[in-house]
Amino acid sequence: MNSILQCLSNTEALVKELINLNKPALNYQSKTKGMVALEVIQTLRSMWSGDIRVYSIKDLKALMGNMKDIFKGTSHQDSNEFLIILLEYLHEDLNVHNSLTSLSGAEESTGEKAWGEFRRKNSSVIQRLFYGQQKSTVTCSTCQHSSVTFEPFFNLFVPIPSTSDKVTLHDCIQLYMSGENITGWKCPKCHGERNATKKFDISKLPPVLIIALKRFTQENDSWLHKKENVVMYPVQDLDMRRFTVRDSEQRYTNYDLYAVSTHSGTLKSGHYKAICKNYLTRK
CATH class of the missing domain: 3.90.70.10 (Cysteine proteinases)
Structure with missing residues (x-):
């Protein structure tokens, strides 16, 4: 989860739109009632506030675990599967067409x-x-x-x-x-x-x-x-x-790389880390 959120947090257009989003703009008729979007927005705001050096995503993890059993507990999961599910929930929460x-x-x-x-x-x-x-x-x-x-x-x-x-x-x-x-x-x-x-x-x-x-x-x-x-x-x-x-x-047609989520380990265990280009410093 952490590596994917680090990648998304350096997606400039996404961050700029979400941190300036108002609550009424959410779709409260979605599966998560807008809660996933609210948690992600809070996470991004905290990460880019400059006031917090370490931020815990325990609330987002608990929410995702309530929505999908595979995200409960501490067992090893696939980062791409998390990304797919997270973006689907975010799309539903932010979709202006019900x-x-x-x-x-x-x-x-x-x-x-x-x-x-x-x-x-x-x-x-x-x-x-x-x-x-x-x-x-x-x-x-x-x-x-x-x-x-x-x-x-x-x-x-x-x-x-x-x-x-x-x-x-x-x-x-x-x-x-x-x-x-x-x-x-x-x-x-x-x-x-x-x-x-x-x-x-x-x-x-x-x-x-x-x-x-x-x-x-x-x-x-x-x-x-x-x-x-x-x-x-x-x-x-x-x-x-x-x-x-x-x-x-x-x-x-042409793309520059700015974020990678990498995995070291095996199918059952391992570690994910993110390598990202900071969209503010361009480093």
């Missing part, structure tokens, strides 16, 4: 139409900063019919190639985008359960891009294990244009 839409895929004629429908029901600082849209294409191996779905995302959870002990972040993203072979897909054209291929393209990149590495994997029916491959990534100018839908207009 009629939430499902975050699953919608089969629309165009990505813009699907994105417009999503934004019509979802408007928060979380949506504005972190949400993008990806295009999923499933192609039937029998008749070659393709089914296209557009779905919002705020976290690219990318696998690590097993081909080398040292890979690049681009290698990981490319492996994710290249998709997978699936079985039992119900083809709407040839009307049967078929083998198919599924691939991804990004139709809309967000202002702030979150990428998580899938370190813990299960291969060849073995136990879960941690991949220790070295993943090299650019600190500045990560170019995502090669992964976008061809000829799509993108407002955001």
Whole structure:
């Protein structure tokens, strides 16, 4: 929890909006009745007040534990799972549209139409900063019919190639985008359960891009294990244009790294720490 909050606390646009937010701006009809947003806002205000050297997040931890049993106690949990759940709660607490839409895929004629429908029901600082849209294409191996779905995302959870002990972040993203072979897909054209291929393209990149590495994997029916491959990534100018839908207009394409949550240890135990660029000092 601490490492993720440190990363979020150095997300400049998020901090500036949340610490100046008034209580009436919250959605008290959400699952948490606005309580998660209130705790996060209080945490950020305290961290950036300059008056406190050490701040305890015990109240936020207790609240998250009440909402999700996995966050009760002191057992080892996945930081990316915490980030996903925290951002979902924050989005619901801050969403000015009470009629939430499902975050699953919608089969629309165009990505813009699907994105417009999503934004019509979802408007928060979380949506504005972190949400993008990806295009999923499933192609039937029998008749070659393709089914296209557009779905919002705020976290690219990318696998690590097993081909080398040292890979690049681009290698990981490319492996994710290249998709997978699936079985039992119900083809709407040839009307049967078929083998198919599924691939991804990004139709809309967000202002702030979150990428998580899938370190813990299960291969060849073995136990879960941690991949220790070295993943090299650019600190500045990560170019995502090669992964976008061809000829799509993108407002955001290049990204500078400012925060990393790292893990040392095993599946059952270990330690998370954050390495962040202070958005005030730029160091």
